Structures are given as C-alpha cells and as structure tokens.
Amino acid sequence: MSPSNRSRLRAHPASLPPSTSSDGTRRRILETALQLFASRGYHDTSIRDLAKVLELQPSALYAHFASKEHVLAELVRIGHEAHHEALQAALKDAEPEPRQQVRALVRAHTRTHATHPQLAVVVNEELYALTPELAAPAIALRDKSTELLAEVIERGMAQKCFAPPHPRVTAAAISAMGVRLPYWYDQGSTLDVDTLAEAHAELALRMLCGDLAR
Amino acid sequence: MSPSNRSRLRAHPASLPPSTSSDGTRRRILETALQLFASRGYHDTSIRDLAKVLELQPSALYAHFASKEHVLAELVRIGHEAHHEALQAALKDAEPEPRQQVRALVRAHTRTHATHPQLAVVVNEELYALTPELAAPAIALRDKSTELLAEVIERGMAQKCFAPPHPRVTAAAISAMGVRLPYWYDQGSTLDVDTLAEAHAELALRMLCGDLAR
DNA sequence: GTCTATATATCGATAGAC
DNA sequence: GTCTATCGATATATAGAC
CATH class of the missing domain: 1.10.357.10 (Tetracycline Repressor, domain 2)
Known part of the structure; x- marks a missing residue:
C-alpha cells in the first residue's frame, strides 16, 4: 500500500446493493474489498491489506475467491x-x-x-x-x-x-x-x-x- | 504489470502540452510515463516497465527523478x-x-x-x-x-x-x-x-x- | 548520466495441519 | 474454513564503477 493517506472518495461505509446474494465471510470480503478498492485503488490494495481489515490470515481469502x-x-x-x-x-x-x-x-x-x-x-x-x-x-x-x-x-x-x-x-x-x-x-x-x-x-x-x- | 492487455484509453501517442519545458531524457521519461500511467495506471506500472520501453536500465531513471x-x-x-x-x-x-x-x-x-x-x-x-x-x-x-x-x-x-x-x-x-x-x-x-x-x-x-x- | 549488481521489502498464491 | 509457514516473483531504490 502506498504511503499516501489520501483517499479517492469522501469516506463512507461501503454498501453493496440490496440484491447482493453473498453472505457470511464471502460478503464481508466483498464489502471490505469495495471499501479499499474504492479508496486506494485495486492495484494499491494487497491481499494482506484486505486480510488485516477482515482480521483473517491472507490465505483464508482463497477459500472464498480464486484470486484477488x-x-x-x-x-x-x-x-x-x-x-x-x-x-x-x-x-x-x-x-x-x-x-x-x-x-x-x-x-x-x-x-x-x-x-x-x-x-x-x-x-x-x-x-x-x-x-x-x-x-x-x-x-x-x-x-x-x-x-x-x-x-x-x-x-x-x-x-x-x-x-x-x-x-x-x-x-x-x-x-x-x-x-x-x-x-x-x-x-x-x-x-x-x-x-x-x-x-x-x-x-x-x-x-x-x-x-x-x- | 498485470496480465491484462486491456487499456483504460483508446491508444494514441501520448502528448505533453507545448508549454512543457523538459527536454532530453527527462522529457522522454515523462512522455513514456504518461503513456503507461494512462493506459495501465500508476500502481500497475513499475519502474522496470518504464525503463524497458525507454531502453534504459531502471537505475538510470533516478538520475532524472527522485522517485516514481x-x-x-x-x-x-x-x-x-x-x-x-x-x-x-x-x-x-x-x-x-x-x-x-x-x-x-x-x-x-x-x-x-x-x-x-x-x-x-x-x-x-x-x-x-x-x-x-x-x-x-x-x-x-x-x-x-x-x-x-x-x-x-x-x-x-x-x-x-x-x-x-x-x-x-x-x-x-x-x-x-x-x-x-x-x-x-x-x-x-x-x-x-x-x-x-x-x-x-x-x-x-x-x-x-x-x-x-x- | 548510464551501467552492473544488489539490498530490502512486499507481492499473490500455495502446502499442509487442524 | 481458518491457521502457520513459506515459495517464487517482483517491487522501489541504492552503491559504486565507468
């Protein structure tokens, strides 16, 4: 992750549309990734960044998604x-x-x-x-x-x-x-x-x- | 650099405005970086990518700019x-x-x-x-x-x-x-x-x- | 100002235990 | 489905010769 503290967006809790069918950890991953990808960008967000916010180990994400x-x-x-x-x-x-x-x-x-x-x-x-x-x-x-x-x-x-x-x-x-x-x-x-x-x-x-x- | 071949922009030779005062290698770096940053994004473009297009070694860029x-x-x-x-x-x-x-x-x-x-x-x-x-x-x-x-x-x-x-x-x-x-x-x-x-x-x-x- | 070589950190992803 | 541990690749940046 870059040293910048700037965010692309005025920060708000990231929300998925009501139609989103995922639940449990899979949904938490999507919501957290949405927040991080929106504010820092996809290429500046690492699997480790995601895991840290989710309070999971990086490898745990691969039980839910094949890749970043x-x-x-x-x-x-x-x-x-x-x-x-x-x-x-x-x-x-x-x-x-x-x-x-x-x-x-x-x-x-x-x-x-x-x-x-x-x-x-x-x-x-x-x-x-x-x-x-x-x-x-x-x-x-x-x-x-x-x-x-x-x-x-x-x-x-x-x-x-x-x-x-x-x-x-x-x-x-x-x-x-x-x-x-x-x-x-x-x-x-x-x-x-x-x-x-x-x-x-x-x-x-x-x-x-x-x-x-x- | 990501495996994607997609570009954010319809490709065109990248042009700096006429007012740009840089010349020589410094200008070539700016023009090449402009092309790569625009098509792939800043975080998905490495110093090595830049150097490769410029036909320079990565370390040579640091004689012109302090950092990426x-x-x-x-x-x-x-x-x-x-x-x-x-x-x-x-x-x-x-x-x-x-x-x-x-x-x-x-x-x-x-x-x-x-x-x-x-x-x-x-x-x-x-x-x-x-x-x-x-x-x-x-x-x-x-x-x-x-x-x-x-x-x-x-x-x-x-x-x-x-x-x-x-x-x-x-x-x-x-x-x-x-x-x-x-x-x-x-x-x-x-x-x-x-x-x-x-x-x-x-x-x-x-x-x-x-x-x-x- | 460009080179070779490399230091140091982080990346995405996997192996295997539980 | 989550953990510990780690592989192999790649990142930015620097040291020092020329």
Missing part, C-alpha cells in the same frame, strides 16, 4: 447488474412518452451513483484491471445500458420533442453527470438525493429539448 | 497548469458577457481534455496516489479553475440571463462533460474537436439558460 482479481470481478459484476436493472425497472414504470422516459432513466442513473458511490468508482475505474475474459460480461451490460438511453433519444428526435446539438455527444453528457457524482457529491449533505436526481433530469431535458417548448 | 512518485507529481503539475492557463486565457480573450464567458470556458475545458486525453486521465485518476504534500499544488489549481466557472455562473444569475435548476449541480454537470471525454471520444474520428467544443458550449448554455431566450 476474482474479488474485483465479482464487484464489477454486481455493480453493472444493479445499475442495468435499475435502468430497466425505471423505464418499465415510466410512461412511454420520450421526455418521461429520459426523466426516469436519468433519475435511476443518478440515484445509483449517489447511493453506491464506492461501487460506481470501482466499476468505472478498475474495470480495465480485469482480463478481457472477466471484463466481457460487464462491458456487454454497459453497452446495453448505453443503448437504452440512445434509443429513447432517437425516438424523441423522431417525434420532434428532442433536438439536441449532437445526439451522441448529448447522450455522453447526460451519462457523465451521474458518473462524476461520486467525486464531489457528499451523501448526508443538505443536498438530498431526490433533489439531485430531479436536477439532473431537468438538466438532461434542457440539453435535449433546448428551445422547444416543454 | 515524483514522475507522477510532475505530470500532475503539468496537466493542472496547462488546464488552468487555458481557462484563464479563454476568459481573457472573451467578451465580458456571461454567456460568452461560459462559451469560452467550456470550449477551452473541452479542447484540453480532447487533445490531451492521457494527461487528463492521469491527472484525474492518479492524483490520489500522491502524498498530500505533492498533491497540494494541483488541488489548489483545481479549486481555482472550479471557481472560475462558479463566478461566471453567479454573475449570469445576478444578471438574470442564467437560471439553472441548481447552480452547484449544474456547474458539476458542465465540468463532467469534459472530464469524461477521454473515455469515449476518439481523436481522428469524424467528430472533430471544434464541433465537439461547440456542442459542449451549446449544452452548457442550455443547462444554464433553460427557457430563457438566447
């Missing part, structure tokens, strides 16, 4: 699945009208990143540390999530309710609002998650609709 | 200074009217991230790897750059030409468009930097002005 990389892979899988399922559920519950669908997608995207910032950071910054084989399922899910937004934008443009300056650039800008959240947003501040999600939804619609009446 | 961390610190310094100077120059050349100032800031922010994607990634993802002492100057510059945008937004709101849903959230959203660029934008694609910068400027104004006439 497999711990990261599981976190990456959990994060991508929770995110994608949140987007799908939001779309399903929203009215079919494009503006309502964008609102629903952006709110879900923002809520995911605001309520699980450590998982968001690990998923986004450490994916490249996985071998292509272990990263592939996550990349596939990511592409599907990207496509959900792209399709809604296209439909809105066809219906003349969206007129973004550049569809792909605008989609990236909408996604970026959420992805950057963990680096500045402080849970428990005066700005609550609902207000934040609503502000992002409004910003997304301003980007897409521009001068068009809303 | 000092190489990163110099890259982080270069990146933050180039970025901040670009923002200041843009503001200086722009008309004082808030909308024109935002246009100028966003264009400069986007151009910096689009033309030096490796430097942007290293500056943003590896700053935490520095000891607080070495990171402090960069953090101070970052705060000043953030303040440049915040001030223009405040002035625009006072003049009733900006009405963002939430000033701090909107400033973060505007910044995020640029910061996320290196992860998807491909230099040399059909989307040129000027078009991209203009699209981002337009998106920023849509976020800030909303229904107000432009």
Whole structure:
C-alpha cells in the first residue's frame, strides 16, 4: 500500500446493493474489498491489506475467491447488474412518452451513483484491471445500458420533442453527470438525493429539448 | 504489470502540452510515463516497465527523478497548469458577457481534455496516489479553475440571463462533460474537436439558460 | 548520466495441519 | 474454513564503477 493517506472518495461505509446474494465471510470480503478498492485503488490494495481489515490470515481469502482479481470481478459484476436493472425497472414504470422516459432513466442513473458511490468508482475505474475474459460480461451490460438511453433519444428526435446539438455527444453528457457524482457529491449533505436526481433530469431535458417548448 | 492487455484509453501517442519545458531524457521519461500511467495506471506500472520501453536500465531513471512518485507529481503539475492557463486565457480573450464567458470556458475545458486525453486521465485518476504534500499544488489549481466557472455562473444569475435548476449541480454537470471525454471520444474520428467544443458550449448554455431566450 | 549488481521489502498464491 | 509457514516473483531504490 502506498504511503499516501489520501483517499479517492469522501469516506463512507461501503454498501453493496440490496440484491447482493453473498453472505457470511464471502460478503464481508466483498464489502471490505469495495471499501479499499474504492479508496486506494485495486492495484494499491494487497491481499494482506484486505486480510488485516477482515482480521483473517491472507490465505483464508482463497477459500472464498480464486484470486484477488476474482474479488474485483465479482464487484464489477454486481455493480453493472444493479445499475442495468435499475435502468430497466425505471423505464418499465415510466410512461412511454420520450421526455418521461429520459426523466426516469436519468433519475435511476443518478440515484445509483449517489447511493453506491464506492461501487460506481470501482466499476468505472478498475474495470480495465480485469482480463478481457472477466471484463466481457460487464462491458456487454454497459453497452446495453448505453443503448437504452440512445434509443429513447432517437425516438424523441423522431417525434420532434428532442433536438439536441449532437445526439451522441448529448447522450455522453447526460451519462457523465451521474458518473462524476461520486467525486464531489457528499451523501448526508443538505443536498438530498431526490433533489439531485430531479436536477439532473431537468438538466438532461434542457440539453435535449433546448428551445422547444416543454 | 498485470496480465491484462486491456487499456483504460483508446491508444494514441501520448502528448505533453507545448508549454512543457523538459527536454532530453527527462522529457522522454515523462512522455513514456504518461503513456503507461494512462493506459495501465500508476500502481500497475513499475519502474522496470518504464525503463524497458525507454531502453534504459531502471537505475538510470533516478538520475532524472527522485522517485516514481515524483514522475507522477510532475505530470500532475503539468496537466493542472496547462488546464488552468487555458481557462484563464479563454476568459481573457472573451467578451465580458456571461454567456460568452461560459462559451469560452467550456470550449477551452473541452479542447484540453480532447487533445490531451492521457494527461487528463492521469491527472484525474492518479492524483490520489500522491502524498498530500505533492498533491497540494494541483488541488489548489483545481479549486481555482472550479471557481472560475462558479463566478461566471453567479454573475449570469445576478444578471438574470442564467437560471439553472441548481447552480452547484449544474456547474458539476458542465465540468463532467469534459472530464469524461477521454473515455469515449476518439481523436481522428469524424467528430472533430471544434464541433465537439461547440456542442459542449451549446449544452452548457442550455443547462444554464433553460427557457430563457438566447 | 548510464551501467552492473544488489539490498530490502512486499507481492499473490500455495502446502499442509487442524 | 481458518491457521502457520513459506515459495517464487517482483517491487522501489541504492552503491559504486565507468
């Protein structure tokens, strides 16, 4: 571990999404790894660091995961699945009208990143540390999530309710609002998650609709 | 170095900003470190990896930098200074009217991230790897750059030409468009930097002005 | 300023007892 | 499933010749 005491994230207890099925020691390993990988990075966190926080011997971890990389892979899988399922559920519950669908997608995207910032950071910054084989399922899910937004934008443009300056650039800008959240947003501040999600939804619609009446 | 062949960035020759004063072997070290730190990460790049690409012995690097961390610190310094100077120059050349100032800031922010994607990634993802002492100057510059945008937004709101849903959230959203660029934008694609910068400027104004006439 | 050689520490992972 | 003990590889950095 490096001598730096700086952390990548404002420290919070690391939380896995409710859908996470692991329990017992396996779950403790995932939660602790999430905390350490988010704050120090995967390559700067050793098996010994993990074991020390868990009050286990390093060798005990290998009864639960085949390797350090497999711990990261599981976190990456959990994060991508929770995110994608949140987007799908939001779309399903929203009215079919494009503006309502964008609102629903952006709110879900923002809520995911605001309520699980450590998982968001690990998923986004450490994916490249996985071998292509272990990263592939996550990349596939990511592409599907990207496509959900792209399709809604296209439909809105066809219906003349969206007129973004550049569809792909605008989609990236909408996604970026959420992805950057963990680096500045402080849970428990005066700005609550609902207000934040609503502000992002409004910003997304301003980007897409521009001068068009809303 | 990890067994993964994945890279964090679409590979391009790493370029330092024109202002970089180093030359000779010192500059070659910085350019090579920039390439490796951006694609593999600081903690996954060893002194031996660096030396191998440079066709030098590992010990030769210590005639130019006191440590691996000092190489990163110099890259982080270069990146933050180039970025901040670009923002200041843009503001200086722009008309004082808030909308024109935002246009100028966003264009400069986007151009910096689009033309030096490796430097942007290293500056943003590896700053935490520095000891607080070495990171402090960069953090101070970052705060000043953030303040440049915040001030223009405040002035625009006072003049009733900006009405963002939430000033701090909107400033973060505007910044995020640029910061996320290196992860998807491909230099040399059909989307040129000027078009991209203009699209981002337009998106920023849509976020800030909303229904107000432009 | 680059080399050869190496000091010293830590890494991920395994063997085998219980 | 956790322990003790350790293997073999690799890490950053230094010493001293040229």
